[in-house]
Amino acid sequence: MSTVAQLLVSGIMLGGIYAVMSIGLTLIFGVLKIVNFAHGEFLMLAMYLAWAIVSATGITTYAAIAVVIPLLFGFGLLVYLLIVRPGIEKPHLVVVFATMGLSIAMQNLALVAMTADLRDVPPLFGGTPIKFGTLYFRVELLLGFLISIAITLALMIFVKHTYIGKAIRATVQDRDAAMLMGINVPRLFLLTFAGGSALVGIAGCIMLPLYSTFPTVGLNFVLIAYVVVVLGGMGSMEGAFLGGICVGIVQSLSGYYVAPAYGQMFYFLVFLFVMIFRPNGLLGQRGAAMVGINE
Amino acid sequence: MVEGRIPAVVGIQAISFSAAPRRGAVSIVEIAILAACIIATVVVSNRYAVDIMIRTFLWAGLALAWNIAGGYAGLISFGHAAFFGIGAYTSTILLLNYGVPPWFGMLAGALIAGCGGALLARVCARLRGPFFILSTLAAGEVVRIAALNWRTLTGGSEGLEIAPVPSVVNMVFKSQWPYATIIVAYMLAMFALSVWIEQTRYGYYLFATRDDEDGASAIGINPSHTRAAAMAVSAATAAIGGTLFAQYFLYLDPTHVISPDISFQFALICAVGGLGTASGPVFGALIIVPLSELLRGFLSQSTSGLHLVIYGIIVIIVILYFPSGVSGAISRVASRFSLAAGFSARVQARKM
Amino acid sequence: MLKLDAVGRQFGSLWAVRDVSFTVRPSEIVGIIGPNGAGKSTLFNLVAGAVVPTAGVIRFLDKTIDYGKPYQVARRGLARTFQIPKPFKQLSVRENVMLSALRRHHTPRQANAVAMATMEFVKIVDLAEASVASLTVGQLKKLELARALASEPALLLLDEVMAGLTPPEIKEMMTVIGALPRRGITVVWVEHVMMAIMSVAERIVVMHQGQIIAQGKPADVSKNPAVIGAYLGEKYAYAAR
Numbered sequence: 001m002s003t004v005a006q007l008l009v010s011g012i013m014l015g016g017i018y019a020v021m022s023i024g025l026t027l028i029f030g031v032l033k034i035v036n037f038a039h040g041e042f043l044m045l046a047m048y049l050a051w052a053i054v055s056a057t058g059i060t061t062y063a064a065i066a067v068v069i070p071l072l073f074g075f076g077l078l079v080y081l082l083i084v085r086p087g088i089e090k091p092h093l094v095v096v097f098a099t100m101g102l103s104i105a106m107q108n109l110a111l112v113a114m115t116a117d118l119r120d121v122p123p124l125f126g127g128t129p130i131k132f133g134t135l136y137f138r139v140e141l142l143l144g145f146l147i148s149i150a151i152t153l154a155l156m157i158f159v160k161h162t163y164i165g166k167a168i169r170a171t172v173q174d175r176d177a178a179m180l181m182g183i184n185v186p187r188l189f190l191l192t193f194a195g196g197s198a199l200v201g202i203a204g205c206i207m208l209p210l211y212s213t214f215p216t217v218g219l220n221f222v223l224i225a226y227v228v229v230v231l232g233g234m235g236s237m238e239g240a241f242l243g244g245i246c247v248g249i250v251q252s253l254s255g256y257y258v259a260p261a262y263g264q265m266f267y268f269l270v271f272l273f274v275m276i277f278r279p280n281g282l283l284g285q286r287g288a289a290m291v292g293i294n295e
Numbered sequence: 296m297v298e299g300r301i302p303a304v305v306g307i308q309a310i311s312f313s314a315a316p317r318r319g320a321v322s323i324v325e326i327a328i329l330a331a332c333i334i335a336t337v338v339v340s341n342r343y344a345v346d347i348m349i350r351t352f353l354w355a356g357l358a359l360a361w362n363i364a365g366g367y368a369g370l371i372s373f374g375h376a377a378f379f380g381i382g383a384y385t386s387t388i389l390l391l392n393y394g395v396p397p398w399f400g401m402l403a404g405a406l407i408a409g410c411g412g413a414l415l416a417r418v419c420a421r422l423r424g425p426f427f428i429l430s431t432l433a434a435g436e437v438v439r440i441a442a443l444n445w446r447t448l449t450g451g452s453e454g455l456e457i458a459p460v461p462s463v464v465n466m467v468f469k470s471q472w473p474y475a476t477i478i479v480a481y482m483l484a485m486f487a488l489s490v491w492i493e494q495t496r497y498g499y500y501l502f503a504t505r506d507d508e509d510g511a512s513a514i515g516i517n518p519s520h521t522r523a524a525a526m527a528v529s530a531a532t533a534a535i536g537g538t539l540f541a542q543y544f545l546y547l548d549p550t551h552v553i554s555p556d557i558s559f560q561f562a563l564i565c566a567v568g569g570l571g572t573a574s575g576p577v578f579g580a581l582i583i584v585p586l587s588e589l590l591r592g593f594l595s596q597s598t599s600g601l602h603l604v605i606y607g608i609i610v611i612i613v614i615l616y617f618p619s620g621v622s623g624a625i626s627r628v629a630s631r632f633s634l635a636a637g638f639s640a641r642v643q644a645r646k647m
Numbered sequence: 648m649l650k651l652d653a654v655g656r657q658f659g660s661l662w663a664v665r666d667v668s669f670t671v672r673p674s675e676i677v678g679i680i681g682p683n684g685a686g687k688s689t690l691f692n693l694v695a696g697a698v699v700p701t702a703g704v705i706r707f708l709d710k711t712i713d714y715g716k717p718y719q720v721a722r723r724g725l726a727r728t729f730q731i732p733k734p735f736k737q738l739s740v741r742e743n744v745m746l747s748a749l750r751r752h753h754t755p756r757q758a759n760a761v762a763m764a765t766m767e768f769v770k771i772v773d774l775a776e777a778s779v780a781s782l783t784v785g786q787l788k789k790l791e792l793a794r795a796l797a798s799e800p801a802l803l804l805l806d807e808v809m810a811g812l813t814p815p816e817i818k819e820m821m822t823v824i825g826a827l828p829r830r831g832i833t834v835v836w837v838e839h840v841m842m843a844i845m846s847v848a849e850r851i852v853v854m855h856q857g858q859i860i861a862q863g864k865p866a867d868v869s870k871n872p873a874v875i876g877a878y879l880g881e882k883y884a885y886a887a888r
Contacts, residue, residue: 035425086615092424093371097566097614100559105607111600215600219555223436226429265440268433275430276418496749496758499738503746506735513695513729514798515721515750 002134007252013141015248016148017210019241021203021221022228023155024196030172030235031192034084034092037099039225040218041106042197046072046204047213048114054121054208061121061205062143068201076197080190088189103218110215118212140209147206151199152241159237168192172235227271233280246270321490324625325574328581329483336475345471349543351584352475352482354564357536358576359485361561364529366571367492368522369505370416371428373558374435375533378408380442380553382534383541387455388448390465397466401538405531412530416523432555439553454548457541466542474543481539482577485532489573501525533561567613569622578621648673648833649694649802654703655857656689663689665857667703671802671835674828678848678865679837682878685854687837688730688806694835695727695804696720708801722750726800730807732787734779740790741766741775747797762797769793769823785816792823802833809840821847845869853877 025039036042046068053064083102087094124143129136159165167188170178179185211217228247232239247267254266332352339345357379364370385407386400395403419430442449449455461469468474492498503511504521511518541547551557560583568579586609590602617624649671656664664686671677681687692698693705699715706712712720721727726747734743741762748758748765766772771789774782782790788808795803805824809817817840825847827834838844845851845865853861853868855877861868868874 029425033425035428083611083615090618093566093570094614094618096371096425096428097563098611100563101607101610101614103607104610105604108600108603108607112604223432227433230426230429259444262440262444265437265444268437268440271433272418272430272437275422275426275433279422279426494755496753496755499742499746499749499755502738503735506737507733509697509717510729510733510735512717513721513727514747514794515718517716517718 003256006135007256008249009135010137010141011249011252012245013137013145013248014252015245016145016241017141017203017206017244018224018228018247019244020144020148020151020206021200022225022232022244023152023237023240024199024203025225026229026232026235026237026240027168027192027199028196029229031168032084032088032189033175034088034095035099036084037096037222038079038103038106038218039200040220040222041103041110042072042076042200042218043204043207043221043225044110044213044215044218045075045106046201047208047211047217048110048119049201050205050208051119051121051213060124061208062147065202065205068205069198072201072204073194073198076194077190079197080193084193085186085189107215107218114215116214118214120212121208123209138210140206144206144210147202148241148244151202152237155237164188164191169235224267227267227274230271230279231274322574322629324629325577328574328577329486332479332482336479342471345475347585347588349471349475349478351580352478353536353539353543354560354584355577355580356478356482356485356539357533358561358564358568358580359482359489359573360529360532360536362489362529362565362571362573362576363492363532364412364526365562366565366575367489367498367501367505368525368529370522370526370529371562372415372431372435372526372529373428373555373562374415374431374433374438375529375561376553376555376557377435377438378412378530378533379537379540379557380438380547380549381408381411381530382537383547383552384442384449384455384537385534386538387457387541387547390457391455396464397538397542398464401535404534404538408534408537409527409531412526412528413523415530416526417519420519420522432558435553435555435558439549442549442553449549452548452550454546457545459545467545478539478543481536486573486577488532493573497524563610565620567610567620569620572620572622575620575622578625582621648675648708649835650706651694652704652706654690654693654700654705656693656698657701662857664693664700665702667854667857667859669852669859669862671833673801673833674831675850676824676828676834676836676848678844678851679835679854680839680841680844680851681854684856685877686857687854689857690854691727691804691806691837695725721798724799724801725804726795726798726802727804728788728791728795728806728808730810732791734787734790734794736779738779739775740771740777740779740782743779743790744793744797747794748799750798758797761799762793765793765797768826769796770819784811785813788812788816788820792820796832800832802835803827805834805836805838807838807840808836809838809843812840817843 021043025036028034028036049068049071050061050064053059053067054061079102083098084095087098124139129138130142159168167178167183170181170183171185171188175185224247228240228243230243231246232241232243247270250266250270254262258266335348339348361372361375364372364375382401382404385404386395386397389395389400389403390397415431415434419427422430443452445451457467459467461467466477492501500511500516500521503514503516504518508518511521537552540552564579564583565576566579567583568577569575583606587602587606590605593602613620619626651670652668654664654667655662667690669677679687679690689698693700694707694712696712696717696719697715704711707720707725708723710723735746738746741759744762744765745755745758748761749755752758752761763772763775766775769789769792771786771793774786779787779790788811792805792808808824809820812820821843824834824836836844836848848865851861851863851865851868852859853871853874860873860877861871863871
């Protein structure tokens, strides 16, 4: 019984972390309606940057967030201007392929620059888990989860109460109407892409203590991120959080009760299941998946 | 010049020829390149060079297979490696466990993959754009993980090996030449299939479904039917390529055969060469495969991976600035030089 | 040819079309008019098979239409135009028309011949190899018509085919449409450009708020007080009486 509780709780916490990783993606996907195949590599970049900062200065990764956010924001800006914007008005597969090319280039750049060695940071408090009744968790997991709640709440407030937030919601629902309403959509695209990348920066920092980083670490997570986004519905913050929790729980439980290798297959099956029966996700907009994107 | 006129097209019975690459006609440029491939197969004897040629032609054939779904029908699949793998594994398992010659095993693999393709199309019938792409990716991964874990059937991560005992029945050869011939034949067959599709009613139905589903429906085309058929054919032909792959390399394992990297490769070759044209995948393969080899050779061991960085950058540049790929670029250049003028005095209505 | 029996379609709590019954005989040209919101588009989509009726029965050539799959109805000999033309952008004008012709003629060669003939009839044959993007509104509308005709339908549904045309273009289109019954094609035509439809159609059906308020010859219908009332408001209806 307490095994189940343990699994559930760690699954939920892991889910929170997955949510942070995906929240930027759901924004980008929802607002720009593009698939960024290099999303995993943005995460990888963030993790390497965090590692570099921690190794060089000795501060914790959580403090490094302050530095990584602007760096990833800038990187996102650059990628948007050079690679995404030229492809926006063209058929969506232009952006798909372009970001794929970026993904390949980034993975191998990391390979060349950092070699395939795993890099990690020393655990907090010497690695002793926190004890909560009969449940144990790693400090980093708990911290990551708390941060993810904070970020999700902050974003939810931001989206509901600021002008940009409303602009985002409007553009997610109907880009053309938003433009007609006077929303500067091209500028919004730029901000969203860069901002989404900055969010990935945060994710990288909180994930580094839990997972080592190496050049292809992004591949492991990009598909999870997409499952979370699809599950939660494109463009929805709460959806990303809930989606993340679901995936976290599924992975935690199936990793234990079914063979760990099959565990990976499970969330792909969940993804396909959602795509077939509720393509708009749990909290997404009706018809979002059926509407021709970019046509 | 009438606005929008295409280079001169001359119809000869059932096949239509033209000066520059265009949909629905075989151009001089294409014929020249294919002829060069055939001649190269016969003439070149350097082991290393022939190996590159074999791989290039195989990738070209596979990319042509992908193109049927991705280019003609607009169904961009990033899980196609699964069909490729199904073909490779089916014929190999039948060979190793039951002694079935790969010539037949190939057909079995194609059949299974074809059904899989139709199933995938049905399952993803209502999905469009990025959602469809991601679903195919997920489906491909499901197949890969299944193959990885179903040890008894597929040998898991240890993979399957075919004994290098030469035998025509078992499609194992000592020299490269028979392999080269078979694979070039595969590429030519796929090219012919693509051209045939472009010129028949079925091809037009594919283009219509791809462009505007409602409009297609209004003129009597059943879009889900058309999609499923395209996916099935694409999957089946990719599976055949899978068998050829298995017979040449004599070793299969899920991580290398059913990987997203391979699926991406199919798509990238088509994108670089020209999506939705018969010659696009051929051009794409001719550029990308030797290029990767060249880059890998040039750059020393210590900077392993650098060639892929360059490869990634090339992809970005090509797709952003040459969206209709090499094939499109050649078309534009050829029509600029008005090859039309030399080819025929007047624009003729196609005799088709 | 076409028979509607108490046909209705509900969206939520709104009956867009309600209790509509009429018959269309072979080689007739029937026009459907009515102010905006009358339910003409819904009726159109019902007959075209794009929308399933919530009430009543639609019979085309003695078989019911009720599956919401347009291609099945199209295959039985029904063709429609789109109010906002939707040609296939990546194909040339001729290829667009040829696509429709392929329904009946399986080889591209035969279909091409039919396409050329149809384009001549509609008078766009000199645009055959042009790309769709270069066409004007008038030319696009003609292309829509050519596409519909190339499938050699028994019944042709026209959706506001005159919208956006200049007066000479309207006259040309009127001649073309008027010639259709002689080719054995029945026409059901929704239109706003009164001058065109009232002169060409043999019978007019007037819709208002989802129901038919009048049916008959153009001359009679135009004098019908209920019709005038629907378009211009009750005051004018009194004047007509």
